[in-house]
Amino acid sequence: MKRLFSEYGSVLVFLLLCGYYSVVTWSEQHPTNAAAGRSLAQSIIATHGAQSDTLIIVRDTVADRVFAKAISTELARLGGKVRETVFAKAPVDAGRALRRISPDDPLQAVATHHAGTQWGPLKVERLKRLATQLSLSHVPRVHFPESYMWPSFLTWSNILNVFKNNADIAIIAIGMTMVIITAGIDLSVGSLLALSGVISAVMIQRWWGGEDAGLWGVIAGCLIGAGICALGGTLNGIMVTVCHIPAFVVTLAMMMVARGLALIIAVDYQSFLSGGGTKGTPEAVKIDHQAFGAFSNGELFGIPNPILLTLLLYLLAHILMTNTPVGRYIYAVGGNREAARLSGVPVMLVLIFVYTLCGAFAGLSGVMDASRFEGGRPNAGELYELRVIAAVVVGGTSLAGGEGRIFGTLVGAGIIAIIQNGLNMQGVATYEQMVVFGSLILAAAMIDQLKKSTWALRMFELPQRWIKRPGRRETLQ
Amino acid sequence: MKCFRFVLIGLLLCGLTGCGGGSSSSDGASNEAATSSVTGAAGADGDSDSSGAGAAASGAVAANGTIGFSVLTLKNPFFKIIADTLTAEAEKQGFSVLVNDANLDVDTQAKHLDNYLSQKVTAIVLNPADRIAIGPAIKKANDAGIPVFTCDLQCVSEDAEIAGHVGTDNYAGGRQAGEAMAEVLGEEGGDVLVLHFKQANSCVLRVNGFTDVVNATNEERTEGKINVVAELNGGGLRDVGHNATADALVAYPNLRGIFAINDPSALGARKALEEAGKQDQVRIIGFDGQIEGKQAIKNGEIYADPIQFPDQMAVLTMQNIQKYLDGEEFEKVNLITPKLYKKADADQDPDLK
The missing domain is CATH 3.40.50.2300 (Response regulator)
Known part of the structure; x- marks a missing residue:
């Protein structure tokens, strides 16, 4: 029972949240079908x-x-x-x-x-x-x-919205899970997302003719945008490994640099559009291409593309982490870097690989964001790093490294998404709920800690000691 | 013994979710009240015509539907006034209002709009957080047949259809600020700093109006010209405005005037002037006419403000929604001209100390 509870603690919290919001949003539905x-x-x-x-x-x-x-x-x-x-x-x-x-x-x-x-x-x-x-x-x-009574939360359109709108968080969380499993951290993802969106938008508009851009032009623009972010990730990885700078510092610097670049490009482009006379404003770079919006706003078999893409990427990442040497290397580096190095794991390459992947996923999310808003936004992805890290940690990955599951992160991202959706559905009258759900995140993380940490055991042994005589301590394992 | 731990954790979780349930039970109750009156009206609607009148009367009190309002940011009192007035006005007319804080983020705002669509609200009101990128979200609302009204800030995305807009004529307000600046600087003219916030198009319009008047004034003069020496980012915030002004005072010691695009940044500028001991040398023109700004005008800390009327904006928006639903004609774009507010006005203002 303990194993079941600790392995699926986050799933339990997820279901509890769904149940809670179903009760709260129980209201009249007006069918038009x-x-x-x-x-x-x-x-x-x-x-x-x-x-x-x-x-x-x-x-x-x-x-x-x-x-x-x-x-x-x-x-x-x-x-x-x-x-x-x-x-x-x-x-x-x-x-x-x-x-x-x-x-x-x-x-x-x-x-x-x-x-x-x-x-x-x-x-x-x-x-x-x-x-x-x-x-x-x-x-x-x-x-x-x-009309009939039914929770607004549990309507098909709402559930699709929740997962579609948070697909970017979920996708970046894949890369972040790998980085955190290696005991690192990446704070630059939100800024890289913005940089990718802005670069893709400018590429498509400026070099591939905007409205008249062919399919390949659009794809090339997106690849360049996402590719530059992957390069940013590689740079993070090199700084962390070759120069031995802590990941926190490296990625914090990258966060500022990437955000600055995104703003510079957007402002310069706006200024270019207005003929160069005035300074531009950091607004979204509008993409005129008709079909581009279909990438994020379109759907296949009735399911929005971002959800399908997310599920596919999670499946691939799961296979990578469980069934390939690369996955085992990532766990090994996070568990004990020195031991991994001595066992012949290419530690440097593995670290550079995970940071690159994290950057690439941020870049991909940036392209998705640009497609969703039909424009590259230099202000996109603000504070995303915190939400992504929260999703990963709630999903059961240890910040100390060496532990974590890809699908756990998916559940974690689901929890973050649902909390946000629930808060939105009830309007701002419910600020106090943020406190409650902050605590709920804490509880989710605590349950997941049960399986390994000793502090939880110690904490729960305390009341037993008060109840039983002190002499029984030896009999507890 | 092991079970004991799980019981404890279980209790903990129950406690937490219990809290959640408790805090929202009032919401649930009010929801219920709203829905019950809806069904009452609907039931009577289906009855014979004689009881239909009663149903319509009760329907007018509570059951006209829900309006979703995605506010730009509730941290700025200006938008808080819009939200509060809109809510009060809507409740008077039998609507309930769902207010969401977009926190200046168009991504959050797009999520709000998606939420409104799945909740099938009657109408959507928003202050667009990005005048271009909000387009696709509004298009989705258009496709779902839900009317979208903008308030204060406009959306310029071409294919997004806006049912109605109410805002301030920011260009005219900027011109008023320019005239006030020319007046306060007098014949000598001098160096002027602009505390800008370029992200907001409304502020760009204000500064355009301001510089147009300044340029026109300069053309009439051979000496004593007004020089806009710098346009710095004041962020529309007190702290950013303060720091920008402090830096500008070092770079341009002969500064004589500051135009700040809203009250918080104007008050930040005032703070910096006091710290530098230059409050008598440099005069400030603000914008907005929030209560603290008006108070500062009364105290002589700010020279003048072109004031906006957020409450009127909310009332007009609500009227437009009602007219739209009733199938009546109304102005699609309604710009309220600001009014220049000086110490003489502040002395007679009953709201001020």
Whole structure:
């Protein structure tokens, strides 16, 4: 039991958090899907009879079109009549559609969804006024699908959002896990992310023609951006190994240098855009290329690309860490660097490799960020290093090195992501929850420490000593 | 004996999550209250027409929907006023408001917008943290059919559709600041420092208005010109403004005026002047008209502020949302002209000590 608890402590915390937010966000849900449309059509026929005349008013969106289509097909099947389907760009269009009703041919029902019922023209008093103005024989009735209770947290769209929006943290955390397993640290990831995004954006805009850039131009721009970050990582690794500077200092310096470079490039580019006369502002470098945004905002089989990419990278990293000599070297270097060196592990190469990989993952995340915002942001990734390190540590990797699992980090990143999402869903009225969840992170880390550390054992032995007579100490292992 | 440890840890965890539950139980209760009134209105809506009127009346009190508001930063009192006024105004009209603090980060803000979409809010209000990079997030809201309103700061991404914008006419405010500077420096002119914050386009507009007036004044004069000797980053913050001013006083000892793009950086500049003992030599023009800025004007620490009206911005934004939902016409872009506020105004201001 102890093993189970300590190995999967972070998973337990993850599930607890999910459960907690499900309870807190338990609220009314308003369906707008095909099934809701069909049952709405059935209830209209049930209220007004088969000969009823219906006006469908929805918004001009993909989901609403499906909903409206379902209503009209079902109404047609049951013999009802659809007068018109209005795809309103704004509530004002709904009002216009309703004013087209004539007294000779009064309307019985208006079908819409919950969002539609919040529009002024569909409110009961407005409809009544309209009926008097147009001297209709009766007021048309507004029908909308029944709502049901369900946690907003546990909706498909929210869960996809949580993981898609934090894919960059999760991906950098892979590299960070490896660095921390070697008993190092990398504070430069957030700045490298920004540098990569800005360089990619400028490359695509300036050298590959922006809007007209071909696919290869875009890929080359991204590769250069991510590649420069990988080089930054290599430099970190060389400084740590060859020059024996502590990783904390090296990467802190790199953090400042990379952020500065990202800002310089962005400002110079803006200044270049405005003709060179004025100084630029550190705003995002806009990428005009149409398809570029699809990398982060697109989806495959209904799952957003960033999530798929994250899972793929985690799988590859897991294989690397468990089934290859490189993985064993990384653990060995972190466990005891001197022993590893004496056993013939190429310590320097291994360290340079992990820092390079960490930089490359930061670069990749930068490209993803640029794609998500359709522009390279020099201010991107601020304080990411802390969130990434938190994800890694919560996932059970020891900051002392030599220990940690890749999938543990995935769970850790999930915990960080869910905490953030939960705080956002409830608005700022809940600052005190940050305290609670800070403590929860601490608890997660504590459970993971159970499996190896002696302080936890000692701490929990104390009350036993108070209960039992002191002489029993020998019998405890 | 081993089990004892796990019981302890378990208790610890329960305690923690229990805390969490406790702190949010009030939220849950208010949520419940809101939803129950929604269902009440919906049920009555489905009834006959006679009871429909009652339903509409109760609906107008509590069930008009939720508005998501992603604030640029709640650390700046200016945006706090917008958030508070918007919340109060929305509650009067039967909306509930979900306020999120974007902390100046467009990444956080985009997450807020995604959240609003999955929570299916009625309308979104935001102060864009980056006028370009927020575009894709707004586009997603457009695709989901949820109207987006901007307040104070504008979004310039071309394909993002904004239902309405309310802001300050920052260029006009900058011109007022320039006129005030020309007035306070008088015939002699002199060296002037600008405490800039280039990240915000609103501040760029303010400085543009300011320099345009300064240049026009200089063209009329043969001597006693106003020289903008430096544009330093004041960060829009007290400490950054203080340090920048302290450095500038060393580099330009003959400085006679400072234009700071908001009140915090103006107050930081004032602090630096006092430390250098130059508060009588250098006059400050601020911007914003936050309460501490107004107080400083009354005390003679700042010469004048073009003041903005954050409360009016929130009220107008809320009116626009209501008009949008009601299908009425409204101004898509509404810029409020600031007003120059000097010591004479401050002496009559009842809010000040």
